[in-house]
Structures are given as C-alpha cells and as structure tokens.
Amino acid sequence: MYKIFIRPIFFLFDPEKIHYFTFSLIRFLCKIPFIPAIFRSMYQVNDKKLERTLFGLTFKNPVGLAAGFDKNAVLYNELANFGFGFIEIGTVTPKGQVGNPKKRLFRLKDDQGIINRMGFNNEGLQTAIQQLKKNKGKVIIGGNIGKNTQTSPENYTADYLECFKGLHPHVDYFVLNVSCPNVGSHAKLNDKEYLLELIFACQKLNTQLSLTDKIKSKPILLKIAPDLNNLQLDEIIALVAETKIDGVIASNTSTNRANLKVSKERLEEIGNGGVSGQPIKNQSTKVIKYLSEKSNKSFPIIGVGGIHSENDALEKIKAGADLVQIYTGFIYEGPGLVKRINKAILENI
Numbered sequence: 001m002y003k004i005f006i007r008p009i010f011f012l013f014d015p016e017k018i019h020y021f022t023f024s025l026i027r028f029l030c031k032i033p034f035i036p037a038i039f040r041s042m043y044q045v046n047d048k049k050l051e052r053t054l055f056g057l058t059f060k061n062p063v064g065l066a067a068g069f070d071k072n073a074v075l076y077n078e079l080a081n082f083g084f085g086f087i088e089i090g091t092v093t094p095k096g097q098v099g100n101p102k103k104r105l106f107r108l109k110d111d112q113g114i115i116n117r118m119g120f121n122n123e124g125l126q127t128a129i130q131q132l133k134k135n136k137g138k139v140i141i142g143g144n145i146g147k148n149t150q151t152s153p154e155n156y157t158a159d160y161l162e163c164f165k166g167l168h169p170h171v172d173y174f175v176l177n178v179s180c181p182n183v184g185s186h187a188k189l190n191d192k193e194y195l196l197e198l199i200f201a202c203q204k205l206n207t208q209l210s211l212t213d214k215i216k217s218k219p220i221l222l223k224i225a226p227d228l229n230n231l232q233l234d235e236i237i238a239l240v241a242e243t244k245i246d247g248v249i250a251s252n253t254s255t256n257r258a259n260l261k262v263s264k265e266r267l268e269e270i271g272n273g274g275v276s277g278q279p280i281k282n283q284s285t286k287v288i289k290y291l292s293e294k295s296n297k298s299f300p301i302i303g304v305g306g307i308h309s310e311n312d313a314l315e316k317i318k319a320g321a322d323l324v325q326i327y328t329g330f331i332y333e334g335p336g337l338v339k340r341i342n343k344a345i346l347e348n349i
C-alpha cells in the first residue's frame with residue numbers, strides 16, 4: 001500500500017519537508033486511541049525466537065531504526081508501533097545547531113538512494129533530554145552523540161562527554177558517531193590515537209555515572225564509515241580489542257559516488273553529501289564481513305546500509321551482523337519492511 005499509494009505522493013514534494021510532514025501525520029494518527037493498536041497489529045512480529053541479547057540488553061527483535069531519522073527524540077514512542085526492536089535517536093550535539101543550509105537532502109530515485117549533507121541539525125542535548133523523559137518504555141533506545149560543528153578539536157571530547165552525561169539516565173546504549181561525512185573539521189575523528197582517548201574518556205565517565213546513580217553502566221558502540229580500507233578496519237579491530245568497547249555500527253553514509261545511475265550533471269547540481277541506500281549496500285556488507293571474519297566474531301556488529309528488502313537484511317546477518325538497522329529503506333519501502341525482515345529472519349535463521 002505504501003509503495004503504490006503513499007510513496008508516489010510523498011515523492012512529489014521536497015524530501016525534508018515531507019520528513020517533517022510525516023512526523024506530524026504519525027503523531028496525529030497515534031493520538032487517535034485505536035490507531036497505535038492497528039499499527040502494532042499490522043507491523044509487529046511478536047515471537048520469542050526473534051529476541052537477541054547483546055551487551056546486556058534484550059532486544060525484542062533485531063531490526064532497528066538508524067540514527068538521523070528521529071534526531072530530536074520526538075517520535076520514538078510513536079515509531080515503536082511500527083515493529084522496531086530498537087530506535088536510535090540523534091545525532092545529538094551539546095548545543096542545538098541548524099546544520100547546513102537547505103537544500104541538503106536529495107533523493108536518487110533510480111539508485112534507490114539518498115544524498116544528504118544535513119550537518120547534524122538538531123535541537124541540542126537539553127531538548128533531547130526533555131523528550132526522552134516522555135519515554136513510555138516500549139522499545140530499546142540508543143543515544144547517538146556527536147560534537148558541535150563549531151567546536152574546536154581540543155574540545156571534541158568535552159562535547160561527547162557532555163552528551164554522554166546528559167543522556168546517560170535516559171538511553172539504553174550509546175553510539176559515538178565519528179563517521180559523519182557532513183561535518184567540517186572531522187579529520188581528528190579518523191585518528192586511532194584520538195579515538196582511543198575519546199573511548200577511554202567515555203568509559204571512565206560511564207563507570208563514574210553508574211556508581212553515583214547506582215544504575216548499570218551503558219553499552220558504548222562506535223559508528224564507522226563504509227569507506228574505510230582494510231588497514232583502517234584492522235585499526236578498528238585493534239581499537240575494539242584495546243578498549244573493549246561494546247560493539248561497532250557499520251556503517252554510516254558513504255562519500256563514494258562510483259557506480260551511481262544518476263547523471264554526473266545531477267550529482268554536480270546536488271553537491272557534497274553522504275550517499276545512503278542501495279548504492280552502499282555491498283560496501284557496508286563488505287565492511288561487516290571483514291570486521292566479523294578478521295576479528296573471529298569477537299564483538300557485536302550492528303549492520304546498516306542499503307537494507308531495502310528481507311534478503312538485504314539476511315545478507316548483512318550472514319556477513320556477521322547481530323542486529324540490523326534501516327533508514328533509507330524505510331523511506332523507499334515503508335514500514336512494512338520491518339515486518340518483512342522479521343518474518344524472513346524467523347524463517348531463515
């Protein structure tokens with residue numbers, strides 16, 4: 001129904017405007033008493049066999065919503081009705097920021113992809129905290145955190161720590177986003193020495209907060225780019241071994257524009273930005289496979305990038321992903337995709 005009736009109308013409009021229109025629509029519909037129950041009966045697959053326990057958390061099913069969709073944590077309660085096992089909010093930065101100038105979000109219809117250079121537009125940590133206080137506890141929440149664009153390199157860690165501290169009571173796991181291609185002055189976040197410093201600092205704060213607040217420390221994951229070469233992936237494996245960080249999310253959007261069907265002229269018109277969706281599917285699966293095989297499957301991996309069908313999700317799981325996330329596939333395929341993936345996992349795994 002989504003692909004035949006809803007998507008053609010949505011795709012007539014500016015992608016960012018439609019994103020926010022959809023938010024209003026979902027929020028409105030979910031206020032009508034019987035509608036959330038209808039969504040749940042349409043999209044949720046409830047089966048104990050789908051449960052996954054990773055880094056001390058039990059996920060009702062392994063299909064999550066990737067970061068960037070609900071940046072300000074304003075819709076996760078409603079989105080939980082669409083069958084997700086977990087929802088990652090953010091990227092949250094300490095201060096609110098407007099992100100890059102519009103237009104900054106583009107559909108690549110022939111490629112079933114998206115190019116975005118949103119640039120961490122979000123309303124900041126305090127808004128996210130207020131929103132997360134409204135959590136109805138229906139779904140596991142990940143907190144994806146980053147630094148403000150204007151922050152100078154010596155203060156990167158302070159930005160992450162501020163978000164970590166603020167969100168600690170409100171999220172189930174953390175993601176250190178060090179791989180967004182749309183934020184200037186990011187170079188340091190590719191540097192292994194710096195990543196060691198950042199992870200150790202977050203882990204230290206994690207221990208302190210769990211002692212003072214008497215709550216369990218929160219799992220911390222690192223989100224990486226799909227464009228890393230094997231040497232860089234070896235560094236990630238060494239980094240995980242050295243820090244014992246809880247897992248890796250592979251992957252973010254890509255700067256690689258080879259093999260796109262869209263014309264060179266259109267790409268030039270669009271300008272900079274990270275590619276997501278079908279064009280990055282194989283690249284991100286390759287990263288997952290490499291990390292999984294080379295590390296002897298020694299840490300959990302969340303697989304994300306170009307999952308538009310149940311087979312795409314199964315491919316990621318076979319490559320070594322323990323959980324999967326979708327973003328662009330959710331836009332192109334609609335909420336039915338979550339159910340299709342969960343059913344396929346039940347049948348195949």
Ligand SMILES: Cc1cc2nc3c(=O)[nH]c(=O)nc-3n(C[C@H](O)[C@H](O)[C@H](O)COP(=O)(O)O)c2cc1C
Binds near residue numbers: 066116
């Ligand atoms: C419009 C848009 C905004 C995004 N914003 C974020 C973000 O704020 N933080 C983040 O970690 N990833 C962000 N992502 C990346 C997605 O979480 C995901 O890693 C990537 O799109 C690959 O998955 P997909 O092919 O299913 O979209 C964004 C992606 C898109 C398309």
